[in-house]
C-alpha cells in the first residue's frame with residue numbers, strides 16, 4: 001500500500017509540478033523525504049523571496065507552481081508576496097506543514113489552529129484534509145483550483161499524514177485532469193459581435209491577463225482590425241500591447257474621474273482581461289462619460305461580479321478576441337510605424353536621470369529581453385523611453401507589494417532561460433526581497449539587476465507633496481551600497497558611473513547573476 005507521500009509525489013509529477021520553491025521548517029521535512037529525481041528544489045532564504053521567485057517562475061512558464069512554506073511564521077512571511085500573486089492571478093500551490101494531528105487541538109508549538117482563515121483573502125482556496133487518506137485528493141483540488149481560478153491556493157497538511165498508508169481509493173486521483181473551456185456559446189458570440197459591430201467609435205482597454213494568457217500579438221491584430229485606440233488597464237503588472245504602437249494611448253491613470261475623461265467620445269469601451277478597474281489614488285467622479293457603454297470580458301468571475309458599472313461576460317478573453325477577429329471587417333493591413341522615444345532627460349551632479357538608464361537598456365538589450373520592474377517613482381520615465389514589442393516583456397508587482405522585483409527577476413530567469421532577464425529595482429524595493437540574490441548565485445541564474453540608487457523612497461517623497469505632508473519622516477534611505485551587499489550574497493556587482501560606462505557594462509557577456517548599481521536623480525512617478 002503506497003504512502004500518502006508517495007502518491008502526493010506521483011500526483012505532482014503527473015501534473016508537472018516538479019519544481020518546488022521553498023524554505024523548510026521541521027513540519028515540512030516529512031513531505032520532502034524521498035523526493036524523486038525529477039524534482040528540483042529551489043531554496044529561498046526568506047519566504048517573501050520564495051513566493052516572489054515562484055510568482056515570477058509561474059508567470060513566465062504559464063503553469064501552476066508548487067511552493068513549500070513553513071507553518072505559521074513561515075506562511076506569514078510569505079503573505080506579503082501573496083498580495084501580488086493574487087492580484088496577478090498567479091496559480092501558486094502553497095503546501096505548508098501543520099503540527100501532527102494529536103497536537104493541533106492543544107495548539108502545540110507550530111500548530112496553526114485555522115490555516116484557511118489565516119490565508120483568506122490572499123488565496124482562491126485553502127484547506128486542511130480531515131484525514132491522512134484525503135491528502136492526495138486535497139492536493140489535487142489545490143492544484144486544479146489554482147489552475148481554474150488562476151489564483152494561489154493553500155494546503156495545510158499535518159506532518160504525520162505523509163508516512164500514513166494512502167488507503168484503497170486514494171490512487172484514483174492520479175488519473176484526473178480538469179480543463180477550462182470558457183468559450184462563449186453561439187448566442188453570446190453573436191451578441192458580442194453585435195455590440196462591437198454597432199460601435200461607432202470603440203476603444204480597447206487591455207489587462208495584464210492578455211499578456212499572461214499569451215494573447216499579446218492577437219490583441220494587436222484586433223486593435224488594428226477595429227482601428228481602435230488602446231489603453232492598458234490601470235495598476236499594470238504585465239504589458240498587454242506594444243507601448244510604442246501608434247494605437248497605444250498609454251496606461252490608464254488609476255483614478256475614477258481621469259479614466260472617465262479618457263473615454264470621452266467613445267460610445268463603447270471594450271475591456272479585455274482586466275478588472276473594472278484597479279483604481280489607486282481616490283479621484284471621485286462619474287464612472288463613465290455620458291453616452292459611453294462599457295463591456296468587460298474576463299475569466300475572473302468575481303472581478304465581473306464586483307465591477308461598479310457596465311456589462312460583463314465571463315469567458316476566456318482570448319476566445320473572444322478570436323471570435324471578434326472572424327467577424328470584424330478589417331481595413332487593409334498596413335505597415336506599423338512605431339512612435340519614436342524622445343531624447344532622454346539628463347541627470348546632474350554625477351547622477352544619471354532614470355530616462356538615461358532606460359534608454360541604455362532599450363538600445364543595448366536584445367529585443368526579447370524580459371524586464372521585471374520595481375522602482376516606483378520612475379514609471380513615467382520608463383514608458384517615455386522603452387520600446388517593448390514582445391509578449392512577456394514586462395512584470396511589475398500586481399498588488400503594489402514591494403519585494404516582488406528581485407525574487408521575480410530570478411523566477412522569470414529560471415522559467416525562461418531562453419530570454420535575457422533584467423531586473424530594474426529601486427534602492428528601497430531591493431531590501432524587501434534581497435535574499436533572492438543568494439538563490440541567484442547558488443542557481444547561477446544569468447540575470448542582470450540594474451539597481452537605481454536615488455537614496456530615497458522616491459514615490460513616497462512625491463506622495464508626501466501630493467497629500468500635503470511635506471514633513472513626513474522616514475522617506476530617505478542614505479548610505480546603502482548594494483555592490484557590497486550583493487557580493488555578500490555571492491553576486492558579482494559594480495558601481496556604474498556615466499551613460500557610456502552603463503552601456504558598455506550592459507553589453508558585456510556574463511554567465512551568472514550580476515548587479516549594476518547606478519546613482520540616479522529622484523523623479524516624480
Ligand SMILES: Cc1ncc(Cn2c(C)c(CCOP(=O)(O)OP(=O)(O)O)sc2=O)c(N)n1
Pocket residue numbers: 080374375376377378400401402403425426427428429430432454456457458459460
Ligand atoms: C511591502 C511594502 N512596503 C512598503 C510599501 C510602501 N512603498 C514604498 C516604501 C515605496 C518606496 C520604494 O522606493 P524605491 O527606492 O524602490 O523606488 P523609488 O525611489 O523609485 O520610489 S513605494 C511604496 O508604495 C510597499 N508598497 N510595499
Ligand SMILES: [Ca+2]
Pocket residue numbers: 426427428452453454455456457458
Ligand atoms: Ca529609491
